[in-house]
Amino acid sequence: MRAMILDVAKRPLRSADVPVPEPGPEEALIRVHACAVCRTDLHIVDGELTEPKLPLIPGHQIVGTVVALGSRVIRFQAGERVGIPWLGYTCSACRFCRTGRENLCDEARFTGYQLDGGFAEYTIAHENFCFSIPTEFSDLQAAPLLCAGLIGYRSLGMAGDAEKLGIYGFGAAAHIVTQVARYQGRRVFAFIRPGDREAERFALEMGVVWVGPSGDSPPEELDAAIIFAPVGELVPAALRAVGKGGTVVCGGIHMSDIPAFPYEILWGERTIRSVTNLTRRDGEEFLALASRVPVRIEAVPYPLLSANEALDDLRSGRLRGAAVLMVAA
Ligand SMILES: [Zn+2]
Ligand SMILES: [Zn+2]
Numbered sequence: 001m002r003a004m005i006l007d008v009a010k011r012p013l014r015s016a017d018v019p020v021p022e023p024g025p026e027e028a029l030i031r032v033h034a035c036a037v038c039r040t041d042l043h044i045v046d047g048e049l050t051e052p053k054l055p056l057i058p059g060h061q062i063v064g065t066v067v068a069l070g071s072r073v074i075r076f077q078a079g080e081r082v083g084i085p086w087l088g089y090t091c092s093a094c095r096f097c098r099t100g101r102e103n104l105c106d107e108a109r110f111t112g113y114q115l116d117g118g119f120a121e122y123t124i125a126h127e128n129f130c131f132s133i134p135t136e137f138s139d140l141q142a143a144p145l146l147c148a149g150l151i152g153y154r155s156l157g158m159a160g161d162a163e164k165l166g167i168y169g170f171g172a173a174a175h176i177v178t179q180v181a182r183y184q185g186r187r188v189f190a191f192i193r194p195g196d197r198e199a200e201r202f203a204l205e206m207g208v209v210w211v212g213p214s215g216d217s218p219p220e221e222l223d224a225a226i227i228f229a230p231v232g233e234l235v236p237a238a239l240r241a242v243g244k245g246g247t248v249v250c251g252g253i254h255m256s257d258i259p260a261f262p263y264e265i266l267w268g269e270r271t272i273r274s275v276t277n278l279t280r281r282d283g284e285e286f287l288a289l290a291s292r293v294p295v296r297i298e299a300v301p302y303p304l305l306s307a308n309e310a311l312d313d314l315r316s317g318r319l320r321g322a323a324v325l326m327v328a329a
Contacts, residue, residue, distance in 0.1 A: 001017070001018060001019070001020045001120055001121035001122045002015065002016075002017060002120065002121050002304065002305075003015075003016055003017075003018050003057050003119065003120035003121070004057065004058070004119040004120065004304060004305070004307040004308075005018070005055045005056065005057055006044070006045055006052065006054065006055060006056045006057075006058055007054065007055050008054060009044070009045065009046065009047030009050075009052075010045075010046060010047050012308045013045070013058070013119065013307050013308055013311075015305055018120075020121075020122045021116065021122065021123065021124045022124075023068060023069065023070040023073075023124045024070050024124070025070040025071045025072040025073075026070055026072050026073060026126055026127055026128070027070045027073070027124045027125060027126055027127065028066045028068070028069055028070070028073055028076055028082070028124065028125055028127055028130065029066070029067050029068035029069070029122060029123075029124050030062070030064040030065065030066055030067065030082060030084065030122065030123050030124065030125060030130075031064050031065050031067045031121065031122055031328060032062055032063075032064040032118050032120060032121055032122060032123055032327040032328065033063050033064050033065065033081075033139040033326075033327060033328055034062075034063045034064075034139040034140055034142070034143040034324050034325065034326050034327060035059040035061060035062045035063070035117070035118030035119055035143060035324070035325045035327065036061035036143035036144040036146065036147065036148065036172070036299070036322050036323065036324045036325075037059070037061075037302075037307070037310045037311060037314055037322070037323040037324070037325065038060065038061060038086075038147045038148065038172075039171075039228075039230065039252060039253075039314065040060070040086070040112075040113075040147070040252075040253050040254075041058045041059065041060070041112065041311065042311055042314055042315055043230075043253060043254045044056070044058060044112070044113060045058065045311060046315075048254045049113070049253065049254060051113075051114075052113050052114070053113070053114050053115075053116075056112070056113070056116065056117075057112070057116040057117050057118075057119050057120045057123070058112040058113075058117050058119050058307075059111070059112045059117035059118035059119040059120075059123075059325070060084070060085060060086040060088075060110065060111040060112035060113070060117050060118065060146070060147055061083075061085070061086075061118070061143045061144060061145075061146035061147045061148070062083065062084040062111070062117065062118030062123060062125075062143070062146070063081065063082075063083050063084075063133060063139045063142045063143045063146070064081070064082065064084075064118070064123070064327075065079060065080065065081055065082075066078050066079065066080045066081075066082055067122075069127075070127075073127045074127070075127045075128070075130070076127055076130065080132070081132075081133050082125075082130040082131060082132065082133065083130065083131040083132075083133045083142060083143075083145070083146045083283075083287075084111055084117075084118065084123065084125045084129070084130055084131075084146070085111065085129070085131065085146045085147060085150060085278060085283055086110050086111055086112070086113075086146075086147055086150075086277060086278060087102070087103065087108065087110065087111070087129060087277055087278050087279070087280065087283075088108075088109050088110055088111040088114070088115045088125065088126065088129055089107075089108065089109040089115070089126055089129060090102040090105035090107065090108050091105055091106065091107035091108075094106045094107060100279070100281070101279070102279050102280070103154075103276055103277035103278055103279045103282075104276060104277070108277065110277070111125070111129075118325075118327075119304065119307050119325060120304075120327070121304075121327055121328060128280075129280065131146075131280075131283050131284065131287060132287075133287070134287055134288075134290070134291040136291060136294065137290075137291075137297075139326070140297070140299050140301055140324050140326065141296075141297040141299065143299070143322070143324045144172050144176070144297050144299055144321070144322035144324065145176070145286070145287065145290055145295070145297070146283075147278075148171075148172035148173040148176055148322055149173070149176045149286060149290060149295065150278045150282055150283055150286050151173060151251055151275060151278060152173040152174070152176050152177035152180070152226075152228075152251065153176075153177070153180065153282060153285070153286040153289070154275050154278055154282050155173075155177065155226045155228075155249045155251040155275045156177050156180060156181060156226070157282075158226075158247065158249045158273060158275055159223075159224035159225075159226060159247055159249055160223075160224060160247060161223075162186065162222070162223035162224030162246075162247070163185070163186055163187060163223055164186070164187050164189065164218075164220055164221070164222045164223045164224075165181055165186050165187065165188050165189065165222065165223065165224055165225070165226070166188075166189045166190075166191060166218060166222045166224070166225035166226070166238060166241055166242070167188060167189070167190050167191065167208075167225070167226050167228065168191045168214055168225060168226070168227040168228060168229050168231075168234045168237070168238060169191075169192075169227065169228035169229030169231075169234075170190050170191075170192050170199045170202060170203045170211075170228075171228060171314075171317075171319065171321070171322075172319075172321055172322035172323075173228045173251060174190070174203075174206075174226075174228055175202065175203075175206050175297075175298055175321055176290075176295055176297070177226065178190070178203070178206045178207060178208060179206065179207070179293055179295050179296065180289065180290075180293055180295065182207050183292075183293045187209045188206075188207070188208040188209065189208060189209060189210045189211075189212075189218045189219075189220075189222060189241075190203035190208040190210070190211040190212075191211075191212060191213070191214040191216070191218075191234075191237075191241075192211060192212075192213065192214065193213070193214065193229075193317065194213035194214070194215070195213075196317070198320060199211075199317075202298070202320055202321075214229075214231075214234060214237060215237060217240070217241060218241050221241070221242070221243035221246075222241050222242045222243065222246060223242065223243065223245075223246055223247075224242060224246055224247045224248070224249065225238040225241055225242055225246070225247075225248050225249070226249045226251050227248065227249065227250050227251060227252070227255075228251045228252060229252075230252045230254055230255045230256060231255065231256055232255050232256040232257045232258035232259060233256075233258075233259055235248060235250065235255075235258045235261075235272060236258070236259060236261035236265060239261065239265040239266060239270055239272070240265050242270060243268075244268035244269060244270070245268065245269050245270070246268075246270050246271070247270070247271045247272075247273065248270070248271065248272045248273070249273055249274075249275060250272070250273070250274045250275065251275050253276075297321065297322060298320055298321025298322065299321050299322045299323070299324045300313075300319055300320065300321065300322070300323050300324065301324050301325075301326045302323060302324065302325050302326065303325070303326065304325050304326070304327045306325075307325055310323040310325060311323075
C-alpha cells in the first residue's frame, strides 16, 4: 500500500510502498477513505511531541471501510464504514479507566503516534476503539469530526453552562464548536490573529456575535473561554476576558510556555484547565449530537501524496476549516 511516513521529526513525510498491515484477533483492517489533518500531527512532525514510534504513519481522524476482521471481532462486519480517533487503546484496568476517565489511562496508546494511523491506503484498529459514522456525513465531512470535533466537544463540556463563550484561534475545532455552542443557545465571541481577515470572515459566517484580535477585550465579560491556538500568551489574555467564576479551557495537546501573570486575574475563582485526549463516550455522544445540530464541515481536500502540503498550510494558518487527505472513494 501507499503510505506517508515520518522517519524522524522535523523532516517532511516520505511517500513509500509498504506491506498492508495484518489485523490481530481483536482488530479490523480498514481501507482508508479520508483522514483529516490535525494540529497534533503537526506537533508530532515538528518534534514538539517527543514520543512517537518511528517510523510512523501519522493521522488520527480516519474514515474508512472495514475489509477484514480478526478472529475475535464482533462489533463490526466487512463493508461497514467506521471512524478511528486519536484514542487507539486503553488498559481498562487502571484507576482512570475504572472511573470513566480512560482519556487519562496510564497505558493508553494513540493512533498516528504510538500506533500507525491513516495517512495510508489501509490501517488497522482495535474494534473497541472504532466508531460508527452517521450516514449523513460524507467521508470528507466525517473525518474532521473525529478529533477537531471531538476535542472541541470535550472542551465545550469543560466550559460548563457558559452562555458567553470566547474561542481563541478559529480553525477546524473552533468552527465545529461554534455550531454546537449556538445550537445549545450560547453566544460565541471569536478571537483571531490581528489582521487575519479570512479568519474574521470565517468566524462571522459561522455565526459568532463578535470577532476581534486576540489581545482585545470583548464587548462583554465572558463566562468561559476555550483556547485552541497553541500560544501560551493567550492564557492570561483569556483570564482577563472571563468574569468571576469563569473558566479558561486549553484545548490543545501542546502549547508554548505561559508567561507569568498577576494573581489578580486568576482571583475571583477563575479556573484554568487543560483537556486531554477523549473517551469513547465523548465520541458516541458527540457524533450523535453532530447529526442533530447538524454540523456542517468546511474542509479542504488534498490527495494523500500532498500530506506535506496540507501540513504546511495548517502550520502557516492558510486553511479555512479542516484539511482532509482523500485516500480512496
Ligand atoms: Zn487504563
Ligand atoms: Zn487531533
